[in-house]
Amino acid sequence: MTQAHDPDVIIATWLDDGPIDLPEETRRAIVVGLRTQPRARQVAILRGLPIMNSINRLAAAAAIVLVVGGLSIFALSNRNSGGPGALPSSSPGASVVPSASVAPTPSSTPGPLDTTTWKTYVSNRYGFSIAYPADWVLTPATREWTMAVDAKDFLGGGADHFLEAPNMGVGVNAWSVAVEPGMTSAAWLDAYCPLNTQPCTGIDQRSNPAQMDGHAGVIVAFTDDVQAFFLVDGRMYVVACWRPDNDPSVAKYSGAIRLVQTYISTMRLLPGGPAPASSSPAPS
Amino acid sequence: MRTRLVERARDGDEVAFTELVDLDGDLCYAIAYRILRDVERAQDAVQQAFLLAWRELPRLRDPERFSPWLRRLLVNACYEEHRRHRRWSTRIRVLPLDGPVSSDPTVSVDDRDTLDRAFLRLSPQHRAVFVLHHHAGLPLTEVAEIVGVPVGTVKSRLHRAIEALRAAIVADSQVDSTEARLA
Numbered sequence: 503m504t505q506a507h508d509p510d511v512i513i514a515t516w517l518d519d520g521p522i523d524l525p526e527e528t529r530r531a532i533v534v535g536l537r538t539q540p541r542a543r544q545v546a547i548l549r550g551l552p553i554m555n556s557i558n559r560l561a562a563a564a565a566i567v568l569v570v571g572g573l574s575i576f577a578l579s580n581r582n583s584g585g586p587g588a589l590p591s592s593s594p595g596a597s598v599v600p601s602a603s604v605a606p607t608p609s610s611t612p613g614p615l616d617t618t619t620w621k622t623y624v625s626n627r628y629g630f631s632i633a634y635p636a637d638w639v640l641t642p643a644t645r646e647w648t649m650a651v652d653a654k655d656f657l658g659g660g661a662d663h664f665l666e667a668p669n670m671g672v673g674v675n676a677w678s679v680a681v682e683p684g685m686t687s688a689a690w691l692d693a694y695c696p697l698n699t700q701p702c703t704g705i706d707q708r709s710n711p712a713q714m715d716g717h718a719g720v721i722v723a724f725t726d727d728v729q730a731f732f733l734v735d736g737r738m739y740v741v742a743c744w745r746p747d748n749d750p751s752v753a754k755y756s757g758a759i760r761l762v763q764t765y766i767s768t769m770r771l772l773p774g775g776p777a778p779a780s781s782s783p784a785p786s
Numbered sequence: 787m788r789t790r791l792v793e794r795a796r797d798g799d800e801v802a803f804t805e806l807v808d809l810d811g812d813l814c815y816a817i818a819y820r821i822l823r824d825v826e827r828a829q830d831a832v833q834q835a836f837l838l839a840w841r842e843l844p845r846l847r848d849p850e851r852f853s854p855w856l857r858r859l860l861v862n863a864c865y866e867e868h869r870r871h872r873r874w875s876t877r878i879r880v881l882p883l884d885g886p887v888s889s890d891p892t893v894s895v896d897d898r899d900t901l902d903r904a905f906l907r908l909s910p911q912h913r914a915v916f917v918l919h920h921h922a923g924l925p926l927t928e929v930a931e932i933v934g935v936p937v938g939t940v941k942s943r944l945h946r947a948i949e950a951l952r953a954a955i956v957a958d959s960q961v962d963s964t965e966a967r968l969a
Contacts, residue, residue, distance in 0.1 A: 512897050512955055513901065513951050516897065519898070522812055522815070528832060529807060529808070532807055535837050536804075539840055644931055657846075667866050667869070726845070
């Protein structure tokens with residue numbers, strides 16, 4: 503066989519053949535399209551804050567302690583009155599300041615959407631099954647979710663992704679992660695929230711009680727997203743919609759809260775729990 | 787430089803984002819075309835991916851991850867284009883009237899047609915790993931991250947894609963030699 507008839511040479515040449523330059527009309531369409539696209543809001547980036555010297559840092563720390571301490575006392579007195587969305591918290595001060603930018607979650611929301619046509623996905627990696635609209639695009643997680651990497655990147659490979667078709671305007675992620683023994687939902691949220699979303703204060707006020715496969719948890723509205731959290735047997739299960747509740751893109755689902763409610767209404771924990779990390783391949 | 791552009795674009799700088807389109811657009815288009823084997827659908831997929839990137843860029847914490855993040859959006863857009871096209875053209879094969887013409891004599895028109903047909907029989911998931919690895923030159927771990935499957939699955943998809951293309955070429959050459967003998 504000569505080199506010209508070597509299948510691998512033919513395949514390589516065939517693959518390299520074809521256009522390599524983005525047509526100018528497409529480039530123009532993208533540039534013009536930018537102006538019509540609504541943008542997600544930027545999450546706070548700590549490194550953008552001015553650098554403080556030690557004295558300023560001490561003063562700021564003291565001020566924070568005073569403010570947080572005062573608000574904690576206020577919040578604890580409120581919490582004792584028994585709000586329905588209150589989370590057990592190991593550090594109550596971090597999540598009690600009401601936020602003016604996010605409306606409190608309504609105390610009674612309509613039931614889930616009709617899911618009779620939804621498809622079911624079984625996440626052996628994370629130990630649950632969950633349904634999603636049949637015309638959405640599923641991308642399973644490629645690795646275990648970690649706080650350090652995936653809390654900062656909502657499109658990373660640590661979560662199962664569901665993207666609305668055809669324009670992928672709405673995305674929902676689902677994953678679970680083991681939490682340290684004895685850690686409460688609120689303590690986990692205190693660590694997770696600043697890396698992922700905002701505001702991280704007033705979470706209790708924006709929480710609505712929710713049920714996932716018979717387990718109690720909460721749905722929380724943030725500025726740019728809505729997320730549900732369930733701490734079950736030392737594992738945190740999270741379902742997140744990356745749109746604010748009142749965003750036009752989720753109007754067809756009656757809002758992001760209702761969309762998340764619907765996702766979690768279909769969620770079932772697998773009897774054996776998540777597969778061991780080393781043997782949990784995603785479906786091909 | 788790219789990181790700075792991503793940071794500026796994340797802050798809403800359209801000029802910076804346009805520069806990113808200039809920097810990454812060609813490779814995105816080359817990848818999309820090779821996955822979809824269709825000029826117009828490749829353009830649509832690239833446009834869709836960049837507009838989604840612009841929309842969601844404020845959420846991207848780590849600017850260093852822009853490229854794999856963008857490729858992931860692109861591959862998802864290709865899947866969607868494939869699915870949308872399939873709805874409209876089930877059982878209809880579209881002949882590329884104004885498609886790219888092979889300029890390399892190593893690949894005959896017959897070979898090209900054979901490979902096109904064999905490739906289009908593969909799922910878009912198989913095509914994506916093949917193109918990302920063999921055309922874009924990405925390592926398997928990065929391909930796995932982009933398409934959202936474990937490395938083992940990427941390897942098996944690559945193997946399947948290459949075998950299918952090789953088999954098509956070999957079968958085609960056997961038909962050619964049989965026809966030549968009969969003639």
